[in-house]
Amino acid sequence: MAYPIDAHHAPVDPSVPLEYSTEDGSLKILGFWIFLAADIVLFSCLFATYIVLHNNTYGGPTAQQLFDVPGFVAETLLLLTSSFTCGLAIFEMHRNRLQPMIGWWIVTILLGMGFVAMEISEFAKYVGEGANITRSAFLSAFFILVGTHGTHVTIGIFWMIALLIQFIRYGITAVTARKAFVASLYWHFLDAVWIFIFTVVYLSGKVS
Amino acid sequence: MLPHYFNHLFVTGIDIYIADVLIILTSLGIVSVLTYFKKWKWLWREWLTTVDHKKIGIMYILAAFAMFFRGGMDGLMMRTQLAVPNNHFLSAQHYDEVFTTHGTIMILFMAMPMLIGLINVAMPLQIGARDVAFPYLNAISFWTFFFGAMLFNLSFVIGGSPDAGWTSYVPLAGPHFNPGPGENYYLFGLNLAGLGTLASGINFLVTVIRMRAPGMTLMRMPMFVWSTLITSILIIFAFPVLTVALSLLTFDRLFGSHIFSMTHGGMPMMWVNLFWIWGHPEVYIVILPAFGILSEIIGTFSGKKLFGYPAMVGSQITIAFLSFVVWVHHFFTMGAGAAVNSFFGVSTMLIAIPTGVKVFNWLFTMYKGKIRFNTPMLWALAFIPTFVVGGMTGVMLAIAPADYQYHNSYFLIAHFHYMLIGGTVFGVFAGLYYWWPKMFGMKLNERLGRWHFWTFMISFNLTFLPMYLVGLMGMTRRMYTYPPGLGWSHLNMLETIGAFGQGISMTFMLINIVWSFKYAERDVTGDAWDGRALEWSTTSPAPEYNFAHVPVVYSRDAFWDMKYSKNKEKYQVKEKPYRPIHMPNNSGRPFLMGFAFFISFFGFVFEWYLVGGIGLAAVFYLMFQRSFEYNTDHYISVEEIEHTEAVTGRS
Amino acid sequence: MTTHSDVHATQDTAIAPGQPINHEKFPWKHIVGYVLSLVLTFAALGLVLSSALPLTAVIVSIVILAVLQLLVQLFLFMHLTERHGSATHILTLSFAFFVAITVVAGSAWIMTFRSSVA
Numbered sequence: 001m002a003y004p005i006d007a008h009h010a011p012v013d014p015s016v017p018l019e020y021s022t023e024d025g026s027l028k029i030l031g032f033w034i035f036l037a038a039d040i041v042l043f044s045c046l047f048a049t050y051i052v053l054h055n056n057t058y059g060g061p062t063a064q065q066l067f068d069v070p071g072f073v074a075e076t077l078l079l080l081t082s083s084f085t086c087g088l089a090i091f092e093m094h095r096n097r098l099q100p101m102i103g104w105w106i107v108t109i110l111l112g113m114g115f116v117a118m119e120i121s122e123f124a125k126y127v128g129e130g131a132n133i134t135r136s137a138f139l140s141a142f143f144i145l146v147g148t149h150g151t152h153v154t155i156g157i158f159w160m161i162a163l164l165i166q167f168i169r170y171g172i173t174a175v176t177a178r179k180a181f182v183a184s185l186y187w188h189f190l191d192a193v194w195i196f197i198f199t200v201v202y203l204s205g206k207v208s
Numbered sequence: 209m210l211p212h213y214f215n216h217l218f219v220t221g222i223d224i225y226i227a228d229v230l231i232i233l234t235s236l237g238i239v240s241v242l243t244y245f246k247k248w249k250w251l252w253r254e255w256l257t258t259v260d261h262k263k264i265g266i267m268y269i270l271a272a273f274a275m276f277f278r279g280g281m282d283g284l285m286m287r288t289q290l291a292v293p294n295n296h297f298l299s300a301q302h303y304d305e306v307f308t309t310h311g312t313i314m315i316l317f318m319a320m321p322m323l324i325g326l327i328n329v330a331m332p333l334q335i336g337a338r339d340v341a342f343p344y345l346n347a348i349s350f351w352t353f354f355f356g357a358m359l360f361n362l363s364f365v366i367g368g369s370p371d372a373g374w375t376s377y378v379p380l381a382g383p384h385f386n387p388g389p390g391e392n393y394y395l396f397g398l399n400l401a402g403l404g405t406l407a408s409g410i411n412f413l414v415t416v417i418r419m420r421a422p423g424m425t426l427m428r429m430p431m432f433v434w435s436t437l438i439t440s441i442l443i444i445f446a447f448p449v450l451t452v453a454l455s456l457l458t459f460d461r462l463f464g465s466h467i468f469s470m471t472h473g474g475m476p477m478m479w480v481n482l483f484w485i486w487g488h489p490e491v492y493i494v495i496l497p498a499f500g501i502l503s504e505i506i507g508t509f510s511g512k513k514l515f516g517y518p519a520m521v522g523s524q525i526t527i528a529f530l531s532f533v534v535w536v537h538h539f540f541t542m543g544a545g546a547a548v549n550s551f552f553g554v555s556t557m558l559i560a561i562p563t564g565v566k567v568f569n570w571l572f573t574m575y576k577g578k579i580r581f582n583t584p585m586l587w588a589l590a591f592i593p594t595f596v597v598g599g600m601t602g603v604m605l606a607i608a609p610a611d612y613q614y615h616n617s618y619f620l621i622a623h624f625h626y627m628l629i630g631g632t633v634f635g636v637f638a639g640l641y642y643w644w645p646k647m648f649g650m651k652l653n654e655r656l657g658r659w660h661f662w663t664f665m666i667s668f669n670l671t672f673l674p675m676y677l678v679g680l681m682g683m684t685r686r687m688y689t690y691p692p693g694l695g696w697s698h699l700n701m702l703e704t705i706g707a708f709g710q711g712i713s714m715t716f717m718l719i720n721i722v723w724s725f726k727y728a729e730r731d732v733t734g735d736a737w738d739g740r741a742l743e744w745s746t747t748s749p750a751p752e753y754n755f756a757h758v759p760v761v762y763s764r765d766a767f768w769d770m771k772y773s774k775n776k777e778k779y780q781v782k783e784k785p786y787r788p789i790h791m792p793n794n795s796g797r798p799f800l801m802g803f804a805f806f807i808s809f810f811g812f813v814f815e816w817y818l819v820g821g822i823g824l825a826a827v828f829y830l831m832f833q834r835s836f837e838y839n840t841d842h843y844i845s846v847e848e849i850e851h852t853e854a855v856t857g858r859s
Numbered sequence: 860m861t862t863h864s865d866v867h868a869t870q871d872t873a874i875a876p877g878q879p880i881n882h883e884k885f886p887w888k889h890i891v892g893y894v895l896s897l898v899l900t901f902a903a904l905g906l907v908l909s910s911a912l913p914l915t916a917v918i919v920s921i922v923i924l925a926v927l928q929l930l931v932q933l934f935l936f937m938h939l940t941e942r943h944g945s946a947t948h949i950l951t952l953s954f955a956f957f958v959a960i961t962v963v964a965g966s967a968w969i970m971t972f973r974s975s976v977a
């Protein structure tokens with residue numbers, strides 16, 4: 001027995017990718033896309049707040065003084081690469097190859113962890129320099145925007161670990177495929193949000 | 209020794225003590241009744257763990273009624289205070305708390321859940337589906353709303369109520385001017401309920417898009433389903449904004465950030481900006497479903513197809529876009545400049561056009577129809593003129609320079625009560641009288657219904673029409689008392705009389721409900737009003753699986769054609785052997801999750817981070833557990849379906 | 860087959876047939892996507908560090924580069940256009956971008972207080 005589920009979850013339509021093959025699966029994927037659309041609006045509000053407040057440094061450090069180019073470029077590369085490896089995991093899943101899928105999945109998780117670790121040390125460094133969330137409106141908006149993204153990534157890591165256990169237990173089925181696909185959408189989405197943080201927060205901070 | 213905050217943890221005051229005693233007595237009463245009749249198991253199995261959209265809908269409506277009572281009491285206290293000049297029935301502080309909880313509860317914990325409840329009850333039946341797309345998530349939505357509402361209400365007895373208005377403007381609501389936990393209750397209660405609302409929006413959208421019966425194209429959907437669809441879209445894109453606004457203020461209050469501060473470069477007006485980016489779509493979220501209910505009822509009781517169906521659809525889609533580009537009309541007086549105010553003034557006036565289109569379509573639907581004046585229709589008929597008055601005055605408010613005069617006066621208060629009561633609440637009453645037989649298997653009494661209607665209609669106008677006048681005479685909102693001699697006194701007295709009239713009127717509805725449960729004739733047809741949409745094609749109340757055979761749709765007003773069309777054989781569901789029906793399992797987890805959120809957020813309200821953290825950990829644990837649950841559904845056997853159908857006289 | 864109905868659901872949810880599952884042996888799409896995003900990232904970085912352009916020009920160009928990269932994610936990684944059913948998710952995303960742009964541009968405009976009576 002691959003997985004203990006009733007016949008309902010068995011694939012019904014072999015002509016589409018596994019994750020879409022049950023009605024349940026395709027409903028949930030659509031539902032998740034809509035959730036991501038809502039999350040776009042959530043981040044847009046944080047971006048709006050940051051843009052409105054980013055010059056209000058109140059005598060504290062400015063973006064120009066604070067951000068360190070190699071640091072945020074490294075974070076960007078970690079997340080970009082993890083988005084790529086996550087895509088490879090789904091690619092292998094579609095070819096029904098469990099081992100490589102799990103391999104790429106683990107690499108993705110590790111890269112994600114690396115990203116979060118770098119971000120935590122970045123925040124710790126700023127706080128150590130006295131640039132904490134209470135210092136100025138600019139820093140409040142910065143920490144909340146970037147921190148919200150970091151929290152999303154952290155939740156994503158725990159989620160992906162939970163799924164990893166299920167891949168190992170049940171293999172690639174209509175249900176696990178759908179779960180993997182949805183998690184991969186989330187992960188790519190977070191990379192896309194980061195690109196805007198990279199551009200609007202870090203790069204723009206270095207320009208002005 | 210206890211930490212210092214324990215000294216003022218429990219709110220004191222005579223009225224609060226009375227409330228404490230009442231709350232304790234009611235709770236004891238409920239507990240003992242349940243124990244005496246051995247109903248605990250039944251409560252858990254049939255209700256608290258249910259994932260059935262019809263039961264969830266009924267629970268929404270029940271909870272919303274409780275909140276209606278609480279909000280109504282607040283309203284009566286306000287009107288008592290304002291009945292005569294120089295009154296000291298309430299202190300200024302107490303008055304502030306009362307109008308804050310009144311507004312917040314009425315919009316977020318009464319109007320929205322009432323409508324979401326009706327959507328849950330009717331929409332899946334109208335599209336011929338057996339449930340919503342995500343039944344388990346539906347239960348989570350309900351319980352997060354429920355516990356959010358409980359958390360907000362807890363402020364009344366533990367810690368103190370919020371007092372900065374339902375709009376909670378900073379800096380008044382910020383940490384300096386408002387250090388107490390009351391404001392935290394507002395932030396966490398709303399955030400919790402907001403999560404559930406967002407999930408409902410996603411759930412309904414996917415349901416409408418993907419779960420319709422075969423043959424029901426988008427342009428064949430009943431108008432209430434269309435309004436659900438548009439409302440869901442507004443919810444999905446407006447509620448994240450509320451989440452952000454509330455969370456940012458939470459950070460300011462709990463962790464000393466300076467987003468909305470007066471100092472350190474913060475911008476208080478950013479709160480106002482974010483609040484209304486959510487707030488304006490929100491007012492459409494609470495009116496669109498009421499529009500939908502109205503369209504159903506006017507069609508049914510005029511015995512005609514809805515006039516101008518495509519125009520109705522088009523106007524709602526227009527409203528979906530426009531409601532995201534008008535928000536500044538709530539703060540023209542901020543002084544953002546002539547360009548900003550002109551833009552948003554014009555966009556606001558544009559919204560009146562699609563709204564007007566709907567009004568004309570309702571009128572033309574009735575034109576030359578054989579109108580039956582049953583209670584649901586009475587509410588629908590009253591809706592139209594009151595709504596027009598509210599809309600016209602809304603357009604007056606949208607004239608930016610004039611708004612410098614009207615803003616925050618009783619003129620504004622009158623505007624939005626004509627919209628929210630004359631619109632949303634009338635719509636809700638219409639929907640409740642209309643779908644009552646579908647929910648409970650019997651109609652409400654017509655005679656008592658007419659008493660309810662006429663007394664409420666008259667008292668409502670008596671309360672709010674004079675508010676336009678006192679507003680123009682200069683009475684501002686949120687003032688807790690006023691001196692004599694300004695020419696406001698008589699009008700205020702009239703308003704208070706009207707308010708109590710509405711209170712008394714509601715007792716007619718209560719009596720009606722009790723009377724009807726006891727004595728009203730059961731409806732065995734399933735089609736209490738000679739209806740037009742699919743919800744009337746199944747039994748009342750509908751069985752767990754809604755339809756033994758999924759209906760097939762060939763036209764708009766599908767059920768009407770099944771009954772009366774010339775070639776109706778085509779429309780009849782083919783008699784074929786039943787097949788096992790696949791349904792989701794009940795689960796206690798949504799309830800536990802709501803409860804864990806409640807504990808966690810209660811901890812955060814008092815900045816007890818340990819409690820907050822433990823609660824959140826429990827939430828995540830429950831989600832984790834769900835991820836590993838693979839056995840989530842079951843089948844209803846053919847024998848069981850045959851049995852259920854036979855009992856209700858259908859086979 | 861379906862969760863809640865015993866008939867195949869409406870027409871527009873019918874699943875597009877004939878989508879081969881193992882359409883590729885080698886992940887070309889992903890590799891192209893990855894290379895493109897690296898190029899776009901470093902292009903933006905280069906623009907900023909070289910300070911060859913005036914300020915506004917730099918800001919506008921890096922935002923354009925970010926939007927391009929978003930498209931790379933959506934089309935090459937997230938299978939946005941792979942349709943198995945209706946295109947609802949694309950419509951929803953479009954509406955999300957409409958709201959997001961309104962919120963960001965609107966707030967930036969409103970909160971500048973270009974007013975003589977503020």
Ligand code: HEM
Nearest residue numbers: 491495537538560599602603605606614615616624627628
């Ligand atoms: C024809 C359509 C409408 C127009 C033109 C309109 C216009 C306005 C304007 C300009 C204001 C701000 C006035 C001020 O603060 O000075 C306002 C406030 C308000 N409107 Fe409307 N409105 C319309 C429909 C609605 C509907 C359908 C509802 C709800 C069901 C509603 C509920 C409210 C509420 C709750 C407020 C004030 C909230 C507060 O400040 O506490 N409006 N409206």
Ligand SMILES: [Cu+2]
Nearest residue numbers: 488491537538
């Ligand atoms: Cu508005």
